Amino acid sequence: MRYFVAVAEELHFGRAAQRLTIAQPPLSRAIQQLERRLGVVLLHRTTRAITLTEAGSVLLREARLALDAVEAAERRTRRAAPDQPGMVLATKAGASRELLSRLLDAYAASPSAVDVEVVLCGPGESEALLRNGSADVALLQRPHDTTAGLDTEDLRTENQVLVLPEGHALADRPHVSMAEVDALPLPLPRWPRRDGTYPDGPGPKVRDLIQLTQLITLGRACALVPESLRAQLDGDHAIVAVADAPAVTTVIAWPAHSRSKAVAELVRTALEL
Amino acid sequence: MRYFVAVAEELHFGRAAQRLTIAQPPLSRAIQQLERRLGVVLLHRTTRAITLTEAGSVLLREARLALDAVEAAERRTRRAAPDQPGMVLATKAGASRELLSRLLDAYAASPSAVDVEVVLCGPGESEALLRNGSADVALLQRPHDTTAGLDTEDLRTENQVLVLPEGHALADRPHVSMAEVDALPLPLPRWPRRDGTYPDGPGPKVRDLIQLTQLITLGRACALVPESLRAQLDGDHAIVAVADAPAVTTVIAWPAHSRSKAVAELVRTALEL
DNA sequence: CGCATTGATACTGCACGGGTATAAGACGTG
DNA sequence: CACGTCTTATACCCGTGCAGTATCAATGCG
Structure with a gap:
């Protein structure tokens, strides 16, 4: 299953094998065996590209859950040790x-x-x-x-507020709408995904709050954050309520x-x- | 993990090995390896009895979940096949x-x-x-x-009712309490567990509704069932509301x-x- | 029409899981 | 107290199966 998840994520036998630190041929065979054992075609392969079948997508999701459960079992057991x-x-x-x-x-x-x-x-x-x-x-x-x-x-449930550079045009408004936020020339920042990569699109990449506040101060970004985060922002920003942002x-x-x-x-x- | 679950459930290497259709020595070694890999003692063994350690109980629960997840992944994938x-x-x-x-x-x-x-x-x-x-x-x-x-x-939420043999002393009461039910000489029946065994205690063993109704008619048991089940009981019983039974x-x-x-x-x- | 890329196949070697035989320790019993 | 029984652990052997190397086959591209 680990093998299959790697292939399904990479959509490439060679890279998946590299990630698993095994050679490519055993990986091909392992997937074939898995398909035979389940009696289901998991991948449509041509020599140039791989796509998941319907069953393959199901297995990708289920296998991630199963692998998580196995990992969790080991970790929780270790943590239950007498020390x-x-x-x-x-x-x-x-x-x-x-x-x-x-x-x-x-x-x-x-x-x-x-x-x-x-x-x-x-x-x-x-x-x-x-x-x-x-x-x-x-x-x-x-x-x-x-x-x-x-x-x-x-x-606790709280509303979100828009954080802007000080003196921004919207800074004095009592509140703004999501439509106005989306229309802003200032981009929302991009946060890393679980695997460390960033989604595509505009907006600067940020890893933590410090970077975020700095970018806002520099006028390169704005941000939508829960109200309670105000306490942790230093003073150089404007805060505006967003009426229709999801709580x-x-x-x-x-x-x-x-x-x-x-x-x-x-x-x-x-x-x- | 399958091996460990078998041992933890049987609390006996020999029987567990039999259930797994392998010999006992490889099973002993497998558990030892598991303990070494996790760095945790899972079982206290003497030559006469086996008991689970704290970590062992955690692993038993977690391993069942993990095995279920793996099984579920396979089954759901098979079910997602194009046919x-x-x-x-x-x-x-x-x-x-x-x-x-x-x-x-x-x-x-x-x-x-x-x-x-x-x-x-x-x-x-x-x-x-x-x-x-x-x-x-x-x-x-x-x-x-x-x-x-x-x-x-x-x-839907519904109350439970007590089903009694026709003409029972409590049959004419508008309602009874759980305390009265527990005090009845008539035992509640025992249902099989998932593995087919029955819990200890008094009360006849039953496998389905037919057996249950027959036992009640014979005056050998009573039962606490959701209200809507009345429709499926034949006429030879008395039904009494139980005021404080859990819904x-x-x-x-x-x-x-x-x-x-x-x-x-x-x-x-x-x-x- | 080659060339590069990518997945599949053929074959080999070795590690690991499983089997049998047996030891070692604990409890009950005559 | 010794002996038999019950249960787990150890010693040793064997075959299966997984991973590695080398190579083929098919497809897309310049």
Whole structure:
């Protein structure tokens, strides 16, 4: 399945083999065997290009889930070793900062509290860490993160605001609409995907908040961020409410079958904030 | 992981090896290798008994999920083959009969409807079929089935009623309490578990509704069932409302990451009933 | 009409999973 | 207390199967 996912993602046997650090012929054979075993054609291949069949797309999605589940099983088992490593919480760097610190303070006051290791990660990454067992619990933000298959509790819903360079034409408006934002000559920045690549399109590439604020200050970008992020922006920007931007809900999420007492206690604490 | 699950369930290398149709020594070594690879002790073994460590219990749960995911990946891929087999719906035999038939009728009227194969199964089994990819969608009943990790929509909530032999002392009461039910000399029947074994305790073993109704008629058992099941009981019983029995919610459930148009359409139909 | 690119095939070697035989440790029993 | 039984671990061997190298076949491009 690892092999198939590599081929399906690369759409190229040679590159996939390289990624898997094996030679190309065994990879071809492995995929053939998989197709024979399943009795299904997964790939349409010509000597020049590869495309996924319907069944291939299904397997790509399902295999990713299955591989995640296997990885998660190993990681969670390692973490359950007697040399107690506490609990790992993943969250997007910068997001929900005061919410997180209030949560950690409140949880630490609980008599049964264990050590909480906080892992700060890039956009979308915290969800992956939770799914593959690297984290026990995470703060996610809908709709950015997808919570299907996870258990969640909503913590807070907030509106998004537009961050502009100081003195921008729109800076004095009480509020703007999404249509106006889309029409701006200032591009929204591009964030890296989980694999480190960037989506195509205009807009500068950014990796963290520092880069973002700097770009905005320089007048090279604007940004749509949750209201609570204002506290972490330095003063050189203008903030304008966006009336019809989708609201962002911060949720606390954990694997659906978690039996951890510590996670349950942390969630309980979060709901009481 | 299959090996570990077998050992953890049997708590006995010999029996586990038999179940896996391999010899015992390779099984011992496989578990040792797994423990070395994970760097975690999974089992405390003496020459007389085996017990799971904390990490072992975690792996047992996680490995089951992972194996289910792998199995599901294979099954769903096979089902996505071009020779379209339609959609498979799983439900507990006997439960929600008129709800199901209304649903199927309404769905069949939809212009984009595909064939629906209905799989009737024992208690708890439909949930398993859904999780391991044998079914695309299922009607489940909370709290009997656990829906963690599945996407669901509630269809109907109903109270449970007590079914008694005709002429029983409680038969004329307008309603009874759970405490009275528990205190009855008549035992509740035992249903088989997923693996076909029965839980310990009093009460006759039953496999289906026919057996159940017959036992009740014979005065050997009583039963707590959702209200809607009355329609399927023949006339020789008394029915009494149970004031404080937990309500049963029938839900339509599907795998959290399903992308099937047919399933989405069926769910939409169900919500409009 | 070559040439480059890419997936498939042929063949070889070796590592790993599985089998049998047996040891070692623990408990019950005469 | 020794012996038999039960259960897991070790020693050793063997065959399958996966990965590697070399090469072929087919397709697109200049």
